[in-house]
Amino acid sequence: MAGEPENQRITRLTPLDDVLSAINATAPVAPRAVDLSKALNRVLAEDVVAAAGQPAGPLALRDGYAVRAEDIADAGSYAPAPLAAAPVRVDVGDALPPGTDTVVPLEAVASQGGRFEALAAAAAGDGVLPGGADLQAGDFIARAGWRLNDFNLAMLAMAGKAQVQAREPRIRLVKARAVADVVLDAVGDLLARALDARGCAVRRSAGDLPAALADTSHDAVIGIGGTGSGRDDASVDMLATHGRVTVHGVAISPGETAAFGVSGDRAVLLLPGRIDAAIAAWLTMGMPLIDRLEGSSEGSDPSSVSKLARKVASPIGLVEVVPVRLTKHGAEPIASGYWPLAPLANTDGWILVPANSEGLQAGSEVVIRPWP
Numbered sequence: 001m002a003g004e005p006e007n008q009r010i011t012r013l014t015p016l017d018d019v020l021s022a023i024n025a026t027a028p029v030a031p032r033a034v035d036l037s038k039a040l041n042r043v044l045a046e047d048v049v050a051a052a053g054q055p056a057g058p059l060a061l062r063d064g065y066a067v068r069a070e071d072i073a074d075a076g077s078y079a080p081a082p083l084a085a086a087p088v089r090v091d092v093g094d095a096l097p098p099g100t101d102t103v104v105p106l107e108a109v110a111s112q113g114g115r116f117e118a119l120a121a122a123a124a125g126d127g128v129l130p131g132g133a134d135l136q137a138g139d140f141i142a143r144a145g146w147r148l149n150d151f152n153l154a155m156l157a158m159a160g161k162a163q164v165q166a167r168e169p170r171i172r173l174v175k176a177r178a179v180a181d182v183v184l185d186a187v188g189d190l191l192a193r194a195l196d197a198r199g200c201a202v203r204r205s206a207g208d209l210p211a212a213l214a215d216t217s218h219d220a221v222i223g224i225g226g227t228g229s230g231r232d233d234a235s236v237d238m239l240a241t242h243g244r245v246t247v248h249g250v251a252i253s254p255g256e257t258a259a260f261g262v263s264g265d266r267a268v269l270l271l272p273g274r275i276d277a278a279i280a281a282w283l284t285m286g287m288p289l290i291d292r293l294e295g296s297s298e299g300s301d302p303s304s305v306s307k308l309a310r311k312v313a314s315p316i317g318l319v320e321v322v323p324v325r326l327t328k329h330g331a332e333p334i335a336s337g338y339w340p341l342a343p344l345a346n347t348d349g350w351i352l353v354p355a356n357s358e359g360l361q362a363g364s365e366v367v368i369r370p371w372p
Contacts, residue, residue, distance in 0.1 A: 007229050008236045010249035010257065015355060016284060016319045019260055022246050023288055026267045028295035029219045031165040036156055039148050041199035042166035043294035048141045050159050053132035058101075060090040062127045065109045066100040069126070072118035080110065080117035087116055096128060103127030135159060145297025147199065169293040170201045170218040176225030176235055176273060178207025184225050187271070187278045191222065194282070194372040198290050209235055213242040213263040219293060220266055222286065225273030227257040235259070235270050243268060251355060253320045253337055255281035267293070276339035280321040282372065283350065303369045304349075306331040312351075313359040320353040324368060331366055347371075 031045030060066065065087035075081035087109055088097045096103070101124045108120045135141075141159045142152050148166070156164065173191055175184045188204060195202045205212060212221050226235030227248070236248050236259045243263030250258045254277040259270040269289055271278040291298075309330040314320045323339055324331040326348045333351075334343045349368040353360060360366065 007231065008227070008233055008248070009229055013249045013251040013256060013318075014247045015251050017355075019247050019250050019285060020288055022260060023267070023285065023292055026220075026289065026292050027265075029167050029169050029293050031167050033163045034166040034168065035163055036153055036161060039153060039156075039164055039166055040150065041197060042148055042164075042168050043199060043296045044142055044144055044146045044148055044152075044164060045167050045295060046165040047143050048156060048159070048161060048164065050135040050137055050139045050141060052135075052137050052160075054135035054159065055129060055131055055133070057131040058096040059129045060092055060094045060096065060103045060127065061129050062103055062105065063091050064089075064103045064105045064127060066090045066097050067102050067104055067109075067118065067122070068100055069102040069122050069124040072102075072104070072121055075118040075121045077119050080119050081121075083109075083116040083118060085116075086111075101125060101128065143297075145295060147294075147296055147298055166199075167294045168199055168201055169220060169290060170203070171195055171290075172212045172215065172218040172221045173202055173204045174209050174212045174221060174223045175204075175206040176209065176223060176233075181225075181273075183275050184273055187224050187273075187275055190279070190372065191224070191282060191286070194287075195290065197372075198287075199294065200290060209238050210242055213239065213268065216264060216266075218266065220289065221263065221268045223268070223270040224278060225271070227259055227270045227272050229257075239263065239268055239270065250281070250285070251318050252280060252284055253315070253318045254339065255284070255321070256318075258285060260285065275341075276335075276344070279372070283321060283369070284319065284352075287372070301370055303367050305365060306368055308333065308360055308362050308364045308366055311359060311362045312336065312353060314353040314357060316358050317355055319355045322351050322353060323347040324349060324351055324366075326368070330363075331368055 067087050072081045102122045104122050110117050192202050223235050226233045239261050245261040248259040257272045258281040261268045271281045307330040309332040312333045323334045349370050351366045
């Protein structure tokens with residue numbers, strides 16, 4: 001209507017690669033000491049090496065008797081070898097007594113009248129874990145940039161680590177509107193879980209984007225909703241007032257109205273309020289931003305490869321996120337541009353159609369990435 005303001009109007013779409021270049025200029029957050037019990041999914045900020053060999057000395061690998069192999073070298077069931085002294089009983093994990101180098105099974109030693117005999121020979125080292133067999137001093141346990149999983153934590157604990165230096169971004173997750181909104185609330189819940197799974201500390205709020213942009217107690221702001229040109233949309237204008245808008249309008253589909261900028265020295269990512277657009281923008285920009293803040297070296301999440309069951313048409317110049325369902329015929333594209341909820345709920349992941357392509361032909365090999 002003539003005379004109405006053109007609210008947050010997008011004049012051009014910025015290529016996704018240019019946005020990712022701006023995101024990659026974001027500095028990783030400072031590392032801090034994190035107890036191993038709280039380090040799951042955090043990104044390690046240091047190389048960790050073994051300070052000493054593990055185990056420190058030889059240990060029993062089985063329950064039995066610790067003996068010296070030389071003393072039972074000629075032992076056999078028909079010619080038992082007498083032992084000069086009672087052998088020491090050991091359990092798995094016990095340190096070997098001095099002067100012994102072998103652990104024989106319990107049934108390999110017989111006793112009668114206080115005398116002990118070996119019933120079978122054994123080689124030196126049988127039933128024994130040598131000192132330093134698990135780790136040598138200086139061996140790498142974990143490297144900077146790894147996202148720590150349960151296995152990594154177990155290895156660090158075995159190496160005697162109680163704390164590690166890790167990066168844990170503090171993220172302010174802000175919903176554009178304070179009132180209940182089923183879409184924005186669902187997106188907020190999804191992102192909160194995704195951020196937690198990536199090792200972030202998340203603080204959520206609603207309707208207070210200016211306050212969040214002014215708050216210096218966090219490392220980045222992620223806003224949900226209010227990025228379009230609707231009469232009530234104001235998130236991008238708020239960022240322009242309280243910081244700087246680097247990009248508004250990204251050449252991705254869905255998710256074109258996403259914005260990226262800074263407030264002080266904190267990165268700000270503004271996601272559209274439509275659930276498909278918010279998810280697509282999170283997958284293509286939000287996850288790379290978090291990886292950058294964490295200094296992660298692991299790249300994208302685990303993926304699989306399949307062949308397209310049918311053609312995907314896509315507008316040239318736009319990176320398109322396409323949900324797919326895996327069938328016996330391959331990866332079947334479910335939606336393009338807008339993702340209806342019913343078919344979306346029956347998908348197994350998503351593929352990316354590059355900007356320089358008008359689509360992908362049936363039979364094309366595609367990388368299927370998981371949902372957050």
